[in-house]
Amino acid sequence: MHKYIAPFILFSLLLLNFHGNAQQALADHDLELDPLNPQEFEIGGISVTGTQAINDNVVIMVSQLSVGQQIEIPGEAISNAIRNIWKQGLFRDISIEITSIQNGVIFLEIELTERPRLTRYEFIGIRRSEADDLKEKLNLIRGDVVTDNLLFRAENTIKEYYIEEGYRTPSIEIRQKEDTTRVNSITLEFEIDRGNRTRISEVNIYGNEILSDRRIKRIMQNTRERSLRFLFSSSKLVEEDFEEDKRRIIDHYNELGKRDAAIVRDSVYFVEDDRIEIDLHIYEGPTYYFRNIDWVGNTVYSEEVLNDVLNIQTGDVYNQAKLEKNLFMNMEEGDVSSLYMDVGYLFFQLDPVEVAVENDSIDLEIRIWEGEQARINRVSVTGNTRTNDHVIMREIRTRPGQLFSRSDIIRSQREIIQLGFFDQETIDVQPVPNPQDNTVDLEYKVEETSSDQIELSGGWGANRIIGTIGVSFNNFSTRNIFNRDAWRPLPTGDGQRLSLRAQTYGRGYLSYNMSFTEPWLGGNRPNALNVSFYQTTHRRNLSSDHPDYGYYSIIGSSVGLSKRLSFPDDFFFLRQSVNYQHYDILNSPIRFIFDNGKSNNLSYSITFGRNSKDAQLFPRRGSEVSVGLQLTPPYSLFSDTDYAGADPQEKYRWLEYHKWNFRGNWYTPIVGDLILSTRIRFGFLGYYNSDIGYPPFERFYLGGDGMSGWEIDGREIIALRGYTNYSLTPRDMTGEFIGGNAYNKYTVELRFPLSLNPMATIYALVFVEGGNAFRSMDSFDPFHIKRSAGVGARIFLPMFGLMGIDYGYGFDDVPGMPAAGGGQFHFTIGHQID
Helix, strand or coil: CHHHHHHHHHHHHHHHHHHHHHHHHHHHHCCCCCCCCCEEEEEEEEEEECCCCCCHHHHHHHHCCCCCCEEEECCHHHHHHHHHHHHCCCEEEEEEEEEEEECCEEEEEEEEEECCEEEEEEEECCCHHHHHHHHHHHCCCCCCECCHHHHHHHHHHHHHHHHHCCCCCCEEEEEEEECCCCCCEEEEEEEEECCCCCEEEEEEEECCCCCCHHHHHHHCCCCCCCCCCCCCCCCCCCHHHHHHHHHHHHHHHHHCCCCCCEEEEEEEEEEECCEEEEEEEEECCCCCEEEEEEEECCCCCCHHHHHHHHCCCCCCECCHHHHHHHHHCCCCCCCHHHHHHCCCCCCCEEEEEEEEEECCEEEEEEEEECCCCCEEEEEEEECCCCCCHHHHHCCCCCCCCCECCHHHHHHHHHHHHHHCCECCCCCEEEEEEECCCCEEEEEEECCECCCCEEEEEEEEECCEEEEEEEEEEEEECHHHCCCHHHCCCCCECCCEEEEEEEEEEECCEEEEEEEEEECCHHHCCCEEEEEEEEEEEEECCCCCCCCCCCEEEEEEEEEEEEEECCCCCCCEEEEEEEEEEEEEEECCCCCCCCCEEEEEEEEEEEEEEEECCCCCCCCCCEEEEEEEEEECCCHHHHCCCCCCCCCHHHHCCECCCEEEEEEEEEEEEEECCEEEEEEEEEEEEECCCCCCCCCCCCCEEECECCCCCCCCCCCEEECECCCCCCCCCCECCCCCECCECEEEEEEEEEEEEEEEECCEEEEEEEEEEEEEEECCCCCCCCCCCEEEEEEEEEEEECCCEEEEEEEEEECCCCCCCCCCCEEEEEEEECCCCC
């Protein structure tokens, strides 16, 4: 009311003030002032009264009146001054009076009454969590000027909040109370009655023929009625989601050739105090088909090439979504835009135009403007606060002077994500075209996340709880170790990895390992060097001179080199390493094939594979497939020892074997962020000499969560949920697990992200899997598996890495172990179950 009516009232009062004050002033100076005949005066002075929190000079500045200014009385200058001050919304009463007129010089006084200011506010009638949400949305702060607009905006914000929560008839009463502890201040009370939570009772659909009611309701992902089918949906009506669902329905009809489909009418109405129904009236229209598709303006590619990429034939249903996907962005099969943009045509444009619609047929003319090829001028990186520029730039495929390529940009984004140092959801590339010289600048925008991790966990081994502590510095910098200024708290930024880990349960057992990885050895090519060292010692808790004293000790090291290949494509890699372990056993606390002696394991490992998954933590597409071989020299071929009659110490003084592994992981988007993960694993351990047979180490242990609990004898531990740890592993006559020499495992998993925040990435999953371990290749059967199914969740915290919980149910019995299957909980930390 004040905003629109008050200026008129105040202006009328102003004229009265002008008249009264002028009469007094004129009487003193024997002058008369006729309000209907303005006279010109010079402003001799301006004073301000009534202000408390606002500087007088600011008021005068806002009024746009100034000393020495020539104004007419009455006139627009005074009216404009009042209007200018009123616009600020800080005052509830404004008047300007004449205090004196002396020889054509006028003196003015601006009288103000400030609006009250807010000292505090509170909510009545709601829960504390709701109050916290509303405080964040209202964003009211102490000292705000309380205006009608502020109150109106606050009321609307509260109503919108509750409507989105499913309360469609909330009522809000706002009470203003004077704060007697402060001058011209008030407190606000928001008394809120949410009313009943409103649920969607029914969605009624009319006019649909080719899509059933059931199908349309499934398309409406966010606006669902309360029913058993949608038991876990909220069944509340949110206007934005409702509009999106209506667009989704029309988009689905368009994909079926219903080009003219429309929702001609919709209505929402109450059927009970807390129940509403929604009516949707749909016009499906006729089904259209593609007829003729002509290309105009193409010189680089022929119509045959463009039609092949477009992949739309005469007579196909008119699918607008497929047309746009194959023209502009098809990540799976390629599109016309990529065809041009991958060879530099950044300024390329195309426009599909419907040139004829006859009966049920549509003719298209796709108009192309190819433009000139663009070359890359400058490439920059922003947002990297810890990681050095060169670590990112060496992963980028776009270089100054090269032709612009969209596929190179997409690949560069993937490589940056694979580093693991940045939030994969916010990585962006900003092209800045320069049409004047046919160049483009590329700016890669990243956002750092914490990549270092600490591991604190407990596991079960040797009938004891074994504690583990470890740290991984995943963005380390060795070249800055001696730079004191770089320790913040550690030298970082060069992308190197340093890992330290230790396990113990006390004096009797200690295991530690350390490793270092340089991902770009020499700095010019992506050849990764990995060096590791580890030692495990397990002693009987007896003095060394006791007759039952014993121990085993394992010392090992490894040096590896990984290389990215360019053939068959640059997703392929080759990884090689040389590994050595020394076993020293004396009256061992745990059972080995031999109780006393030494054994050496010198092996060479090679892995050939392809990794095209688009992210490390939550891949949405791509695959990771590898074949690995680990082998030792065939020492027995060069020895005349009779191994058939040799004791175990002699047989295994130098281990000989060949070990094969195959792993395949595939990631397929189903709908939205719902991802299908399909995994296969096989492993085989073989020997050269039948008189020696399988080695006692390096075997496969299957079942459970896949966490080792402790490091021992080079065993490979494979998780299979729904069964207890190791329970699917072959045993000897005494029931001891001796490890398998072959295994298989198959997993199908559906994953859905609950949070992709880099500080707490969470996703839920459901799985079915099966597998088994076998004594030998002769007994290996890829179809003889132990089956399980279950649900789980994963959470990634940068400091602690990946943690998980699964509940699996093993369907098959394990001979001799009645409790091995059935319902099992599994907890993991620091590793991914694959």
